[in-house]
Structures are given as C-alpha cells and as structure tokens.
Amino acid sequence: MIDRSAPPIERSDAKxxxxASRTLAGFIFASRWLQAPLYLGLIIAQAVYVVLFFVELWHLIETAIISGHISETDVMLSVLALIDIVMIANLLIMVIIGGYETFVSKIRVTGHHDEPDWLSHVNANLLKVKLAISIISISSIHLLKTFIEVGRMDGGIVTDASGTVIYSSDGVMWEVLIHLAFIVSALALAWIDRMSKDPHEKHDTATRPATVAPAATAAAAPAAAYAPAETGTGEYVTVRIPAGAPLPDGAEVVR
Structure with a gap:
C-alpha cells in the first residue's frame, strides 16, 4: 500500500x-599508469636479449671460423637459436607497444613512416591473437631444433658429451602435444575474436561514404554522391555519376 501522507521525493535538477564521483573516477582512470613500469621492465628484458643474441653470434663465429670445428648441424642449431631470440624479441615489442597503446595511453605516431600496420587497429582481442601466433612461431623453432637433435637418437634418448639425457621419446611426444595445444588455443582465440565482432559492421562500398575528387580535377574524374535507399530504413547507397551531370533527386555530394 502506498503511503500518500509521506512527503514527495525531491529530485535534483543537477546533471x-x-x-567526489569525478575525483574518484579520475583517480581510478589514472591508476592505469601503474602498468607503465611493467613495460619499462620488459624493455630492460629486451636489452638483455640483445646482449644474449650477440653472445650467441660470437660463439657461432668463434666456433665456426676461428676454431673451424663445427658441423652443418651445429651451425643450423646455432642459427635456430638466434632466430629464437629474435622471435622472442618481436614478441616483447608487440607486448610493450600494443599493451601500452591498449591499456595505458595512446602512442601518437600516426603518419610516421615507421608506424606498424597493426598499431592503428590494435585492441585487446587482436593483441591476444597476435601473441598466440608469435608463441606458435617460437614453439615451432624449438620443435625444429628438437627434430634436428633426435636424428641421432639411440635407444630412445639423446645425450650430450657428459652423458646427460637432453632428449627422450616421451619428451619429444610431449613437445609435439604442447605445440598442438598452442595451435588449438590460437584458433580458439581467433574464432572468439571473430564471433565478438558486430555482425552489422560491414566495410563495403555500400556503407562507406564515397570520396569526391578535388575541385581542380573534378572535370576529369567522376563525381560521387549517395542517396537514401528506397527501403526507407535510413541507410545510404553509393551512386557514381559522370562529372558535371545533375544529381538525382534526394542525392548529395559527399565532401
């Protein structure tokens, strides 16, 4: 039962x-900068990988050229180790730049000739898919190194010079299964990213406004205009007419 004797509720006209709410919201929004030191730490980790790369490169040069005691298989394994370091460095760059752009602050490099192609449309889902692909690439390098080593497998194991087991049949099987798990995970992420997109978001010529040629070249190029569709839904269709021709009824030139 409604108590009609109660005073009416007073509502504020303030919008x-x-x-206090704005201050709290601003403080919460500013807390994203707590992630900035994490990306700085990843930059230091990448510097460590740069040093490690040149150490491995010097070891390869010293063994192959100076000592001259190295086989083709050893050269291939050393090169794969260098590629592995480069792939991890690429992964770090993707996490540093993409993560900072997505979760901390915009990196204003629009128009720069070195701007990555993926940076203009990076988001959390795209970043996860690209990271998964990078992890698969790194796993492929490790798996290739394993396949090269198991070529000298004896009795189901591979040992080093000191007799320590470095590869076994069970270990190789688990490496293959883990690699397949990475592939399945990447496919699942790509599928989730595809399903999360708005199905009405279509980038075709029927929904994008057309570009009109500048006035200086308008006589030589066809003009573009769009008019309301006959369906009455408020959508637009692109209509291209020769330059200088009259526009159809209800059409307007896109500037």
Whole structure:
C-alpha cells in the first residue's frame, strides 16, 4: 500500500556526477599508469636479449671460423637459436607497444613512416591473437631444433658429451602435444575474436561514404554522391555519376 501522507521525493535538477564521483573516477582512470613500469621492465628484458643474441653470434663465429670445428648441424642449431631470440624479441615489442597503446595511453605516431600496420587497429582481442601466433612461431623453432637433435637418437634418448639425457621419446611426444595445444588455443582465440565482432559492421562500398575528387580535377574524374535507399530504413547507397551531370533527386555530394 502506498503511503500518500509521506512527503514527495525531491529530485535534483543537477546533471552528471558530483565532484567526489569525478575525483574518484579520475583517480581510478589514472591508476592505469601503474602498468607503465611493467613495460619499462620488459624493455630492460629486451636489452638483455640483445646482449644474449650477440653472445650467441660470437660463439657461432668463434666456433665456426676461428676454431673451424663445427658441423652443418651445429651451425643450423646455432642459427635456430638466434632466430629464437629474435622471435622472442618481436614478441616483447608487440607486448610493450600494443599493451601500452591498449591499456595505458595512446602512442601518437600516426603518419610516421615507421608506424606498424597493426598499431592503428590494435585492441585487446587482436593483441591476444597476435601473441598466440608469435608463441606458435617460437614453439615451432624449438620443435625444429628438437627434430634436428633426435636424428641421432639411440635407444630412445639423446645425450650430450657428459652423458646427460637432453632428449627422450616421451619428451619429444610431449613437445609435439604442447605445440598442438598452442595451435588449438590460437584458433580458439581467433574464432572468439571473430564471433565478438558486430555482425552489422560491414566495410563495403555500400556503407562507406564515397570520396569526391578535388575541385581542380573534378572535370576529369567522376563525381560521387549517395542517396537514401528506397527501403526507407535510413541507410545510404553509393551512386557514381559522370562529372558535371545533375544529381538525382534526394542525392548529395559527399565532401
């Protein structure tokens, strides 16, 4: 039962959050900068990988050229180790730049000739897919190194000079299974990213406004215009007409 004797509820005409709410929201939004030191730490880790790369490269040069006691298989394994370091460095760059762009602050390099192609449309889902692909590439390098080593497998194991077991049949099987798990995970992430997109978001010529040629070249190029569709849904269709021709009824030139 409604108590009609109660005083009416007074409503404020003020719109938007109050000062306390805005301050709290600003503080929470500014907390994203706590992630900045994490990306700085990844930059230091990448510097360590740069040093490690040149150490491995010097070891390869010293063994192959100076000593002259190295086989083709050893050269291939050393080169794969260098490629592995480069792939991890690429992964670090993707995490540093993409993560900072997505979760901390925009990196304003639009128009720069060195701007990565993926940076203009990076988001959390795209970043996860690219990271998964990078992890698969790194796993492939490790698996290739394993396949080269198991070529000298004896009795189901591979040992080093000191007799320590470095590869076994069970270990190789688990490496293959883990690699397949990475592939399945990447496919699942790509599928989830595809399913999460708006199905009405279509980038075709029927929904994008057309570009009109500049006035200086308008006589030589066809003009572009769009008019309301006959369906009455408020959508637009692209209509291309020769330059200088009259526009159809209800059409307007896109500037």
């Amino acid at each position: 938007g959050p109050g000062p």
